[in-house]
Amino acid sequence: MKVTEAKDKFIQTWGALGTLWGINKAMAQIHALLLVSPEPLSMEDVMEALHISRGNTSMNLRQLIDWGIVFKTSKAGERKEYFTSEKDINELARQIARERSRREIQPTLKVLKEVSSIEDDGSAESKEFIKQTKALYELADTADSILNRVVNQESNWLTKTFIKLLK
Amino acid sequence: MKVTEAKDKFIQTWGALGTLWGINKAMAQIHALLLVSPEPLSMEDVMEALHISRGNTSMNLRQLIDWGIVFKTSKAGERKEYFTSEKDINELARQIARERSRREIQPTLKVLKEVSSIEDDGSAESKEFIKQTKALYELADTADSILNRVVNQESNWLTKTFIKLLK
DNA sequence: CTAAACTTTCAATAATTTTTGAAAGTTTGA
DNA sequence: TCAAACTTTCAAAAATTATTGAAAGTTTAG
Numbered sequence: 457m458k459v460t461e462a463k464d465k466f467i468q469t470w471g472a473l474g475t476l477w478g479i480n481k482a483m484a485q486i487h488a489l490l491l492v493s494p495e496p497l498s499m500e501d502v503m504e505a506l507h508i509s510r511g512n513t514s515m516n517l518r519q520l521i522d523w524g525i526v527f528k529t530s531k532a533g534e535r536k537e538y539f540t541s542e543k544d545i546n547e548l549a550r551q552i553a554r555e556r557s558r559r560e561i562q563p564t565l566k567v568l569k570e571v572s573s574i575e576d577d578g579s580a581e582s583k584e585f586i587k588q589t590k591a592l593y594e595l596a597d598t599a600d601s602i603l604n605r606v607v608n609q610e611s612n613w614l615t616k617t618f619i620k621l622l623k
Numbered sequence: 624m625k626v627t628e629a630k631d632k633f634i635q636t637w638g639a640l641g642t643l644w645g646i647n648k649a650m651a652q653i654h655a656l657l658l659v660s661p662e663p664l665s666m667e668d669v670m671e672a673l674h675i676s677r678g679n680t681s682m683n684l685r686q687l688i689d690w691g692i693v694f695k696t697s698k699a700g701e702r703k704e705y706f707t708s709e710k711d712i713n714e715l716a717r718q719i720a721r722e723r724s725r726r727e728i729q730p731t732l733k734v735l736k737e738v739s740s741i742e743d744d745g746s747a748e749s750k751e752f753i754k755q756t757k758a759l760y761e762l763a764d765t766a767d768s769i770l771n772r773v774v775n776q777e778s779n780w781l782t783k784t785f786i787k788l789l790k
Numbered sequence: 791c792t793a794a795a796c797t798t799t800c801a802a803t804a805a806t807t808t809t810t811g812a813a814a815g816t817t818t819g820a
Numbered sequence: 821t822c823a824a825a826c827t828t829t830c831a832a833a834a835a836t837t838a839t840t841g842a843a844a845g846t847t848t849a850g
Binding site for chain 2 (some may be wrong): 457458459462463465466473475476477478484491492493494495506543544545546549556564567568570571574577579581582583584585588589592594595599
Binding site (some may be wrong): 791792793794795796797798799800801802803804805806807808809810811812813814815816817818819820 | 821822823824825826827828829830831832833834835836837838839840841842843844845846847848849850
Protein backbone atom coordinates (compact mmCIF):
# COMPACT_ATOMS: atom_id res chain seq x y z
CA MET A 457 0.00 0.00 0.00
CA LYS A 458 1.26 3.44 -0.92
CA VAL A 459 1.16 6.47 1.39
CA THR A 460 -1.55 8.16 -0.66
CA GLU A 461 -3.72 5.10 -0.58
CA ALA A 462 -3.17 4.54 3.12
CA LYS A 463 -3.92 8.17 3.90
CA ASP A 464 -7.13 7.93 1.99
CA LYS A 465 -8.17 4.78 3.77
CA PHE A 466 -7.36 6.31 7.11
CA ILE A 467 -9.37 9.46 6.35
CA GLN A 468 -12.35 7.42 5.21
CA THR A 469 -12.24 5.20 8.28
CA TRP A 470 -11.91 8.13 10.62
CA GLY A 471 -14.88 9.82 8.98
CA ALA A 472 -17.01 6.70 9.35
CA LEU A 473 -16.00 6.21 12.97
CA GLY A 474 -16.78 9.83 13.74
CA THR A 475 -20.25 9.40 12.29
CA LEU A 476 -20.90 6.47 14.63
CA TRP A 477 -19.96 8.67 17.57
CA GLY A 478 -22.04 11.65 16.58
CA ILE A 479 -19.34 13.65 14.81
CA ASN A 480 -20.01 14.82 11.31
CA LYS A 481 -18.04 13.20 8.57
CA ALA A 482 -16.41 16.31 7.15
CA MET A 483 -15.24 17.38 10.58
CA ALA A 484 -13.73 14.00 11.35
CA GLN A 485 -12.09 13.82 7.94
CA ILE A 486 -10.58 17.28 8.12
CA HIS A 487 -9.18 16.37 11.48
CA ALA A 488 -7.75 13.11 10.17
CA LEU A 489 -6.17 14.92 7.25
CA LEU A 490 -4.51 17.55 9.40
CA LEU A 491 -3.37 14.95 11.88
CA VAL A 492 -1.22 13.15 9.34
CA SER A 493 -0.06 16.18 7.38
CA PRO A 494 3.51 17.10 8.25
CA GLU A 495 2.90 20.73 7.32
CA PRO A 496 -0.05 23.04 8.05
CA LEU A 497 -2.64 23.14 5.27
CA SER A 498 -4.57 26.04 3.81
CA MET A 499 -8.30 26.01 3.27
CA GLU A 500 -7.70 25.36 -0.42
CA ASP A 501 -5.54 22.38 0.42
CA VAL A 502 -8.26 20.87 2.60
CA MET A 503 -11.00 21.54 0.05
CA GLU A 504 -8.98 19.91 -2.64
CA ALA A 505 -7.87 16.91 -0.61
CA LEU A 506 -11.39 16.08 0.58
CA HIS A 507 -13.46 17.47 -2.31
CA ILE A 508 -15.63 19.61 -0.10
CA SER A 509 -16.83 23.18 -0.51
CA ARG A 510 -15.27 26.31 0.91
CA GLY A 511 -18.20 26.91 3.24
CA ASN A 512 -18.15 23.42 4.60
CA THR A 513 -14.42 23.58 5.18
CA SER A 514 -14.63 26.91 6.91
CA MET A 515 -17.43 25.86 9.24
CA ASN A 516 -15.90 22.57 10.23
CA LEU A 517 -12.45 24.03 10.75
CA ARG A 518 -14.07 26.50 13.07
CA GLN A 519 -15.71 23.73 15.05
CA LEU A 520 -12.44 21.87 15.32
CA ILE A 521 -10.84 25.04 16.64
CA ASP A 522 -13.71 25.38 19.14
CA TRP A 523 -12.96 21.87 20.31
CA GLY A 524 -9.38 22.96 20.84
CA ILE A 525 -7.84 20.31 18.61
CA VAL A 526 -7.00 22.38 15.52
CA PHE A 527 -5.03 25.62 15.42
CA LYS A 528 -4.56 28.48 13.01
CA THR A 529 -1.03 29.32 11.97
CA SER A 530 0.35 31.80 9.50
CA LYS A 531 3.26 31.54 7.17
CA ALA A 532 5.57 34.54 7.11
CA GLY A 533 4.76 36.86 4.21
CA GLU A 534 1.58 34.98 3.33
CA ARG A 535 -1.88 36.32 3.77
CA LYS A 536 -3.57 32.94 3.74
CA GLU A 537 -4.29 31.14 6.98
CA TYR A 538 -2.94 27.68 7.59
CA PHE A 539 -4.31 25.01 9.86
CA THR A 540 -2.67 22.30 11.85
CA SER A 541 -4.01 19.82 14.36
CA GLU A 542 -2.92 18.90 17.83
CA LYS A 543 -0.18 16.42 17.02
CA ASP A 544 0.31 14.87 20.42
CA ILE A 545 -2.18 12.02 20.49
CA ASN A 546 -2.37 11.94 24.27
CA GLU A 547 -3.04 15.64 24.39
CA LEU A 548 -5.67 15.13 21.71
CA ALA A 549 -7.40 12.49 23.81
CA ARG A 550 -7.27 14.73 26.85
CA GLN A 551 -8.75 17.65 24.99
CA ILE A 552 -11.61 15.56 23.60
CA ALA A 553 -12.26 14.07 27.03
CA ARG A 554 -12.27 17.53 28.55
CA GLU A 555 -14.74 18.88 26.01
CA ARG A 556 -17.11 15.92 26.06
CA SER A 557 -17.18 16.09 29.83
CA ARG A 558 -17.88 19.80 29.86
CA ARG A 559 -20.43 19.84 27.07
CA GLU A 560 -22.26 16.58 27.61
CA ILE A 561 -21.54 14.75 30.82
CA GLN A 562 -21.75 17.69 33.22
CA PRO A 563 -25.16 18.83 31.95
CA THR A 564 -26.42 15.25 32.09
CA LEU A 565 -25.20 14.87 35.66
CA LYS A 566 -27.05 18.01 36.57
CA VAL A 567 -30.32 16.64 35.22
CA LEU A 568 -29.77 13.24 36.82
CA LYS A 569 -29.16 14.87 40.16
CA GLU A 570 -32.27 16.95 39.77
CA VAL A 571 -34.65 14.20 38.71
CA SER A 572 -33.31 11.67 41.20
CA SER A 573 -34.14 14.10 44.00
CA ILE A 574 -37.89 13.91 43.61
CA GLU A 575 -39.82 12.90 46.68
CA ASP A 576 -40.50 9.20 47.08
CA ASP A 577 -44.30 9.04 47.14
CA GLY A 578 -44.23 5.36 48.06
CA SER A 579 -45.25 4.10 44.63
CA ALA A 580 -43.28 1.41 42.82
CA GLU A 581 -42.91 3.95 40.03
CA SER A 582 -41.13 6.52 42.13
CA LYS A 583 -39.03 3.97 43.98
CA GLU A 584 -37.69 2.47 40.77
CA PHE A 585 -37.17 5.86 39.18
CA ILE A 586 -35.18 7.21 42.09
CA LYS A 587 -33.13 4.04 42.41
CA GLN A 588 -32.20 3.90 38.74
CA THR A 589 -31.49 7.56 38.18
CA LYS A 590 -29.33 7.61 41.31
CA ALA A 591 -27.39 4.58 40.05
CA LEU A 592 -26.91 6.29 36.71
CA TYR A 593 -25.72 9.39 38.47
CA GLU A 594 -23.15 7.37 40.39
CA LEU A 595 -21.88 5.68 37.27
CA ALA A 596 -21.67 8.87 35.23
CA ASP A 597 -20.00 10.67 38.08
CA THR A 598 -17.37 7.97 38.51
CA ALA A 599 -16.73 7.80 34.78
CA ASP A 600 -16.45 11.55 34.61
CA SER A 601 -14.02 11.67 37.50
CA ILE A 602 -11.82 9.15 35.76
CA LEU A 603 -12.06 11.20 32.59
CA ASN A 604 -11.09 14.35 34.43
CA ARG A 605 -8.18 12.54 35.90
CA VAL A 606 -7.03 11.66 32.43
CA VAL A 607 -7.55 15.26 31.45
CA ASN A 608 -5.56 16.81 34.22
CA GLN A 609 -2.57 14.54 34.31
CA GLU A 610 0.54 14.47 32.23
CA SER A 611 0.07 13.06 28.77
CA ASN A 612 1.30 9.58 29.51
CA TRP A 613 -1.04 8.94 32.36
CA LEU A 614 -3.35 6.71 30.43
CA THR A 615 -0.65 4.26 29.47
CA LYS A 616 0.90 4.30 32.90
CA THR A 617 -2.43 3.67 34.54
CA PHE A 618 -3.04 0.76 32.33
CA ILE A 619 0.28 -0.77 33.22
CA LYS A 620 -0.50 -0.25 36.87
CA LEU A 621 -3.84 -1.98 36.49
CA LEU A 622 -2.22 -5.04 35.02
CA LYS A 623 -0.37 -5.71 38.24
CA MET B 624 -41.34 17.86 40.75
CA LYS B 625 -43.68 14.90 40.36
CA VAL B 626 -42.62 11.43 39.21
CA THR B 627 -44.36 11.78 35.86
CA GLU B 628 -42.68 15.07 35.17
CA ALA B 629 -39.28 13.80 36.29
CA LYS B 630 -39.64 10.67 34.17
CA ASP B 631 -40.46 12.77 31.17
CA LYS B 632 -37.49 15.04 31.72
CA PHE B 633 -35.20 12.06 32.14
CA ILE B 634 -36.46 10.41 28.95
CA GLN B 635 -36.03 13.62 26.99
CA THR B 636 -32.51 14.18 28.31
CA TRP B 637 -31.49 10.62 27.62
CA GLY B 638 -32.79 10.91 24.07
CA ALA B 639 -30.83 14.10 23.48
CA LEU B 640 -27.65 12.65 24.96
CA GLY B 641 -28.02 9.55 22.84
CA THR B 642 -28.25 11.70 19.72
CA LEU B 643 -24.95 13.39 20.60
CA TRP B 644 -23.31 9.98 20.84
CA GLY B 645 -24.69 8.60 17.60
CA ILE B 646 -27.69 6.75 19.04
CA ASN B 647 -31.07 7.47 17.59
CA LYS B 648 -33.50 9.30 19.77
CA ALA B 649 -36.28 6.73 19.81
CA MET B 650 -33.85 3.98 20.76
CA ALA B 651 -32.39 5.99 23.63
CA GLN B 652 -35.83 7.01 24.84
CA ILE B 653 -37.24 3.50 24.78
CA HIS B 654 -34.24 2.39 26.75
CA ALA B 655 -34.68 5.19 29.28
CA LEU B 656 -38.35 4.34 29.67
CA LEU B 657 -37.73 0.66 30.29
CA LEU B 658 -34.88 1.43 32.64
CA VAL B 659 -37.11 3.27 35.07
CA SER B 660 -40.23 1.13 34.67
CA PRO B 661 -40.67 -1.23 37.59
CA GLU B 662 -42.61 -3.70 35.45
CA PRO B 663 -41.96 -4.93 31.89
CA LEU B 664 -43.85 -2.97 29.23
CA SER B 665 -45.68 -4.14 26.15
CA MET B 666 -45.22 -2.62 22.74
CA GLU B 667 -48.47 -0.73 23.18
CA ASP B 668 -47.23 0.69 26.46
CA VAL B 669 -44.06 1.98 24.84
CA MET B 670 -45.90 3.41 21.84
CA GLU B 671 -48.28 5.23 24.08
CA ALA B 672 -45.70 6.53 26.53
CA LEU B 673 -43.45 7.94 23.81
CA HIS B 674 -46.00 8.67 21.07
CA ILE B 675 -44.19 6.70 18.45
CA SER B 676 -45.48 4.28 15.86
CA ARG B 677 -45.66 0.53 16.09
CA GLY B 678 -43.02 0.05 13.41
CA ASN B 679 -40.60 2.41 15.04
CA THR B 680 -41.08 0.76 18.40
CA SER B 681 -40.61 -2.71 16.98
CA MET B 682 -37.42 -1.83 15.12
CA ASN B 683 -35.79 -0.01 17.97
CA LEU B 684 -36.70 -2.65 20.53
CA ARG B 685 -35.04 -5.14 18.27
CA GLN B 686 -31.88 -3.07 18.13
CA LEU B 687 -31.81 -2.74 21.90
CA ILE B 688 -32.12 -6.50 22.14
CA ASP B 689 -29.26 -6.86 19.64
CA TRP B 690 -27.17 -4.65 21.90
CA GLY B 691 -27.99 -7.02 24.75
CA ILE B 692 -29.49 -4.38 27.02
CA VAL B 693 -33.20 -5.11 26.61
CA PHE B 694 -34.92 -8.47 27.02
CA LYS B 695 -38.20 -10.03 26.01
CA THR B 696 -40.32 -11.52 28.76
CA SER B 697 -43.76 -13.06 28.73
CA LYS B 698 -46.53 -12.86 31.26
CA ALA B 699 -48.21 -16.16 32.10
CA GLY B 700 -51.42 -16.61 30.16
CA GLU B 701 -50.77 -13.58 27.96
CA ARG B 702 -49.94 -13.70 24.33
CA LYS B 703 -48.37 -10.27 24.18
CA GLU B 704 -44.64 -9.84 24.58
CA TYR B 705 -43.24 -7.65 27.30
CA PHE B 706 -39.92 -5.88 27.39
CA THR B 707 -37.61 -4.99 30.19
CA SER B 708 -34.15 -3.49 30.26
CA GLU B 709 -30.98 -4.53 31.98
CA LYS B 710 -31.57 -3.04 35.40
CA ASP B 711 -28.09 -3.34 36.84
CA ILE B 712 -26.40 -0.11 35.78
CA ASN B 713 -22.92 -1.55 36.01
CA GLU B 714 -23.91 -4.49 33.89
CA LEU B 715 -25.48 -2.04 31.46
CA ALA B 716 -22.23 -0.10 31.19
CA ARG B 717 -20.29 -3.32 30.69
CA GLN B 718 -22.59 -4.48 27.94
CA ILE B 719 -22.39 -1.17 26.09
CA ALA B 720 -18.61 -1.11 26.47
CA ARG B 721 -18.44 -4.67 25.17
CA GLU B 722 -20.54 -3.93 22.11
CA ARG B 723 -18.88 -0.64 21.21
CA SER B 724 -15.51 -2.31 21.47
CA ARG B 725 -16.58 -5.22 19.30
CA ARG B 726 -18.45 -3.22 16.68
CA GLU B 727 -16.38 -0.08 16.44
CA ILE B 728 -13.04 -0.10 18.18
CA GLN B 729 -11.81 -3.50 17.01
CA PRO B 730 -12.45 -2.77 13.32
CA THR B 731 -10.78 0.62 13.68
CA LEU B 732 -7.75 -0.96 15.32
CA LYS B 733 -7.52 -3.34 12.42
CA VAL B 734 -7.43 -0.49 9.91
CA LEU B 735 -4.95 1.50 11.99
CA LYS B 736 -2.64 -1.46 12.20
CA GLU B 737 -2.90 -1.99 8.47
CA VAL B 738 -2.32 1.59 7.37
CA SER B 739 0.45 2.23 9.89
CA SER B 740 2.38 -0.70 8.42
CA ILE B 741 3.06 0.91 5.06
CA GLU B 742 6.66 1.16 4.04
CA ASP B 743 8.49 4.33 5.00
CA ASP B 744 9.58 5.74 1.66
CA GLY B 745 11.65 8.43 3.34
CA SER B 746 9.24 11.28 2.61
CA ALA B 747 8.01 13.61 5.33
CA GLU B 748 4.52 12.48 4.32
CA SER B 749 5.07 8.85 5.06
CA LYS B 750 7.09 9.52 8.21
CA GLU B 751 4.36 11.66 9.72
CA PHE B 752 1.62 9.29 8.62
CA ILE B 753 3.28 6.26 10.16
CA LYS B 754 4.12 8.08 13.35
CA GLN B 755 0.62 9.41 13.89
CA THR B 756 -1.33 6.32 12.96
CA LYS B 757 0.92 4.24 15.19
CA ALA B 758 0.32 6.62 18.07
CA LEU B 759 -3.43 6.42 17.47
CA TYR B 760 -3.20 2.68 17.42
CA GLU B 761 -1.43 2.69 20.77
CA LEU B 762 -4.01 4.97 22.31
CA ALA B 763 -7.00 3.07 20.98
CA ASP B 764 -5.44 -0.22 22.01
CA THR B 765 -4.83 0.98 25.55
CA ALA B 766 -8.31 2.46 25.85
CA ASP B 767 -9.82 -0.72 24.50
CA SER B 768 -7.88 -2.87 26.94
CA ILE B 769 -9.16 -0.78 29.79
CA LEU B 770 -12.66 -1.08 28.41
CA ASN B 771 -12.34 -4.83 28.15
CA ARG B 772 -11.13 -4.93 31.67
CA VAL B 773 -14.26 -3.11 32.75
CA VAL B 774 -16.26 -5.56 30.70
CA ASN B 775 -14.79 -8.70 32.14
CA GLN B 776 -14.70 -7.83 35.78
CA GLU B 777 -17.34 -7.96 38.44
CA SER B 778 -19.83 -5.17 38.21
CA ASN B 779 -18.29 -2.97 40.86
CA TRP B 780 -14.90 -2.86 39.27
CA LEU B 781 -15.27 0.63 37.94
CA THR B 782 -15.97 2.17 41.32
CA LYS B 783 -13.30 0.15 43.05
CA THR B 784 -10.75 1.11 40.46
CA PHE B 785 -11.57 4.71 40.87
CA ILE B 786 -11.11 4.52 44.61
CA LYS B 787 -7.79 2.80 44.06
CA LEU B 788 -6.66 5.53 41.68
CA LEU B 789 -7.36 8.21 44.25
CA LYS B 790 -4.66 6.82 46.49
C1' DC C 791 -57.45 -25.78 10.46
C1' DT C 792 -58.76 -21.06 11.27
C1' DA C 793 -59.18 -16.71 12.97
C1' DA C 794 -57.73 -13.53 16.26
C1' DA C 795 -53.85 -11.43 18.44
C1' DC C 796 -49.87 -9.95 17.94
C1' DT C 797 -45.13 -8.65 15.55
C1' DT C 798 -42.27 -7.55 11.69
C1' DT C 799 -41.19 -5.60 7.39
C1' DC C 800 -40.56 -2.07 4.15
C1' DA C 801 -41.82 1.44 0.71
C1' DA C 802 -43.23 5.98 1.18
C1' DT C 803 -42.86 10.23 3.72
C1' DA C 804 -41.13 13.34 7.02
C1' DA C 805 -37.61 15.31 9.73
C1' DT C 806 -33.08 16.37 10.43
C1' DT C 807 -28.49 17.18 9.23
C1' DT C 808 -25.04 18.31 6.04
C1' DT C 809 -23.33 20.62 2.15
C1' DT C 810 -23.09 24.04 -1.27
C1' DG C 811 -21.96 28.40 -3.36
C1' DA C 812 -22.42 32.99 -3.85
C1' DA C 813 -22.86 37.29 -1.41
C1' DA C 814 -21.27 39.78 2.41
C1' DG C 815 -17.59 40.64 5.43
C1' DT C 816 -12.72 41.35 6.73
C1' DT C 817 -7.94 42.25 6.38
C1' DT C 818 -3.87 44.08 4.44
C1' DG C 819 -0.44 45.79 1.03
C1' DA C 820 0.43 49.41 -1.79
C1' DT D 821 -8.32 54.68 0.64
C1' DC D 822 -8.86 51.11 -2.56
C1' DA D 823 -8.95 46.73 -4.32
C1' DA D 824 -7.25 42.18 -4.17
C1' DA D 825 -6.97 38.19 -1.28
C1' DC D 826 -8.95 35.81 1.66
C1' DT D 827 -12.75 34.08 5.18
C1' DT D 828 -17.32 33.77 6.94
C1' DT D 829 -22.18 33.55 6.70
C1' DC D 830 -26.45 31.69 5.52
C1' DA D 831 -30.49 30.53 2.60
C1' DA D 832 -31.35 26.98 -0.49
C1' DA D 833 -30.54 22.24 -2.06
C1' DA D 834 -29.01 17.71 -1.32
C1' DA D 835 -28.15 13.85 1.37
C1' DT D 836 -29.00 11.15 5.10
C1' DT D 837 -31.58 9.27 8.75
C1' DA D 838 -35.76 8.42 11.24
C1' DT D 839 -40.61 7.49 11.28
C1' DT D 840 -44.94 6.01 9.78
C1' DG D 841 -48.58 2.83 8.77
C1' DA D 842 -50.49 -0.69 6.36
C1' DA D 843 -49.68 -5.16 4.42
C1' DA D 844 -47.45 -9.40 5.20
C1' DG D 845 -45.95 -12.64 8.45
C1' DT D 846 -46.22 -15.44 12.70
C1' DT D 847 -48.05 -17.67 16.62
C1' DT D 848 -51.42 -19.84 19.37
C1' DA D 849 -56.05 -20.89 21.39
C1' DG D 850 -59.86 -23.22 20.49
